[in-house]
Amino acid sequence: MDNLDSDLLRTFLAVAQAGSVTEGAERIHRSQSATSVQIRRLEAIVGQPVFERHGRGIALSEAGRRLLPVARDVTARLDTALRALSDTAVAGKIRLAIPDDHGRAKLTRIIAAFAQRHPQVELEVTCALSTGFPAALKKGDLDLAIYEVEALQAGEELLSEDPTCWVAALDQDFSTAGTLPVALFDQACWWRDEAVRSLDARGGPYRIVYSSQSVSGVLAAVEAGIAVGLLGRSSLHAGLTVVDRTYGFAPTPTSKLVMAGGTAPGGAPLATMKSAIRAAFLGVNPKTESRSDPANG
Secondary structure, X not given: OOOOOHHHHHHHHHHHHHOOHHHHHHHOOOOHHXXXXXXXXXXXXXXXXXXXXXXXXXXXXXXXXXXXXXXXXXXXXXXXXXXXXXXXXXXXXXXXXXXXXXXXXXXXXXXXXXHHHOOOEEEEEXXXXXXXXXXXXXXXXXXXXXXXXXXXXXXXXXXXXXXXXXXXXXXOOOOOOOOEEEEEEOOOOHHHHHHHHXXXXXXXXXXXXXXXXXXXXXXXXXHOOOOEEEEEHHHOOOOEEEOOOOOOOOOOOEEEEEEEEOOOOOHHHHHHHHHHHHHHHHOOOHHHHHOOOHXXX
């Protein structure tokens, strides 16, 4: 008789939490096909489907809903036992800063998973406008920060890229407007600087009708149809359209989400957190990568 093993349960949890096999596979650093095989094996063992498939993804079946708390309890107990028996448990403190918009949901999931896996690490997390993060790192006020830049600087590690573009609401046409209404960030940052440069290079008159500290604020103004805004392509949805060529804008740069450490050595906790973030964004195996992370030395 086949038995449930923790590997199948971890795959089940990853897919259940993600709501899709594709994203679940990314979380456990496996291919989609390998993840699907594991889910089919699990369903063969329990004798019934654990997920219900539909056009937009998957949802837990009745059997899946019954299995979910068991899987959580079993994997949590195994992780706790391993930490208790291992002499390599990670302990310490990390002062981490993440941006309040770009990647916040994904970064929050990473932090939550890290905290569950490494309960002896004290996390002090700041979620705010990221323009001040580099200075805080240099002053020693932070151990690790995630933020966006236009160009990589020394000590910054690229996590992802997001091309920028000028965007308007799909049903709003400003092409005949004498003065172009614009939504911008209200604080000094490269996003605002680049938007102003782009507007000046375009040459036509414009008026700033909306200012916000965050991407979500600029996005809200664009969605409301009161302005155009410079946004990342990751922010686009069916109700928005790119208007670069329509309104005469030249190409704008790509935003880079980066990770950078502070001035003081962080030891094992910092190296482990970096590995977890790399694994989530870049698909790097944290067990293999952590052995070669410079912060470990």
